[in-house]
Amino acid sequence: LDSEGPLTTRIQNELGRSVIASYLNSTGLTENICTSERTYSDKRASDAIRRVIGAAIVSRDPDNAIKVAESLGMPIDTRVETVGDIQTIYQFYRPACRTRFIENDSRRIISDLDAANIAIEVQRRTGYCFADRDLLVQAPSHQSSSIDGSNKRLELLGDVVLEFVVALHYYHKYPGTPTNDFKSFKSSILSNDALGSLFASLGLDTFLNTGLEDDADSEIKWKEDAKTVVHLTNCGVTDWKGLRLDKVLGDTMEALVGAIF
Numbered sequence: 001l002d003s004e005g006p007l008t009t010r011i012q013n014e015l016g017r018s019v020i021a022s023y024l025n026s027t028g029l030t031e032n033i034c035t036s037e038r039t040y041s042d043k044r045a046s047d048a049i050r051r052v053i054g055a056a057i058v059s060r061d062p063d064n065a066i067k068v069a070e071s072l073g074m075p076i077d078t079r080v081e082t083v084g085d086i087q088t089i090y091q092f093y094r095p096a097c098r099t100r101f102i103e104n105d106s107r108r109i110i111s112d113l114d115a116a117n118i119a120i121e122v123q124r125r126t127g128y129c130f131a132d133r134d135l136l137v138q139a140p141s142h143q144s145s146s147i148d149g150s151n152k153r154l155e156l157l158g159d160v161v162l163e164f165v166v167a168l169h170y171y172h173k174y175p176g177t178p179t180n181d182f183k184s185f186k187s188s189i190l191s192n193d194a195l196g197s198l199f200a201s202l203g204l205d206t207f208l209n210t211g212l213e214d215d216a217d218s219e220i221k222w223k224e225d226a227k228t229v230v231h232l233t234n235c236g237v238t239d240w241k242g243l244r245l246d247k248v249l250g251d252t253m254e255a256l257v258g259a260i261f
Contacts, residue, residue, distance in 0.1 A: 011160075021045035125202045128260055135259035139252070151255035158258030162190055192250030199253040 013019070021042040122136055123129045130136055139151050166189055170182050188194065 011156075017042040017046040020049050023049065122204070125204060126256075126260075130259070132259075139255045139259040151252060151258075154255035154258035155251050156254075156258070157261060158254035158256065159190075161261045162195075162254060162257055166190060192246040194250075195253040196246040196249030199249045199256070204252075204256070 135154070139154055163186065166186055167182070170177075170185055174181070174185075
């Protein structure tokens, strides 16, 4: 499973309502959880399991959440031991800063840099030290690059992790608010525009490796305007060789979060 599509499909299959409901059914706990007069359904059963696991996480006891899932027969990777591991990412995450790109005719290509130097620079900009420096090469490597192993798998992982930490933040920060409000909140915070802006504001776009650098100068006009705060989509150029620039940077930000995780 070396690409995003098969991974996404597998995750969707393993987290489908009928699959999750089957775990509940196998324990004989269906009647204990679904006790109202409403008709039993896979959705009700799967929602019940999600709530129980969510309650365990919110109670600051992620180990119990894992135990609940394991007791239901769910395949759990216990290498991720606590939510504390994810809090590293939450500390790294912050509301996206809107910024114009800085003009730089000598854009550095990550494949031409020593991994140790990259590690030092990325650590300085993010405040996070990578134990596995190979991930520093993979995270900013778009699928159009010549680097073996693009960032698609890391992007998928980062996407899921970001959804989790934002959901946890929203749950505690805005108690009692409707779930529809959360969906709007999540869409704005985790949009390509917001994540791409954050990636660029950290100066990490200088390490982006797309394999399109020969055309970059003609396709994108890097502009310096320290006093102007704007959306990526208002920068004047949003298309890069058929790829939306905000999507490229947003996806790379997700890959970086996946690498940190």
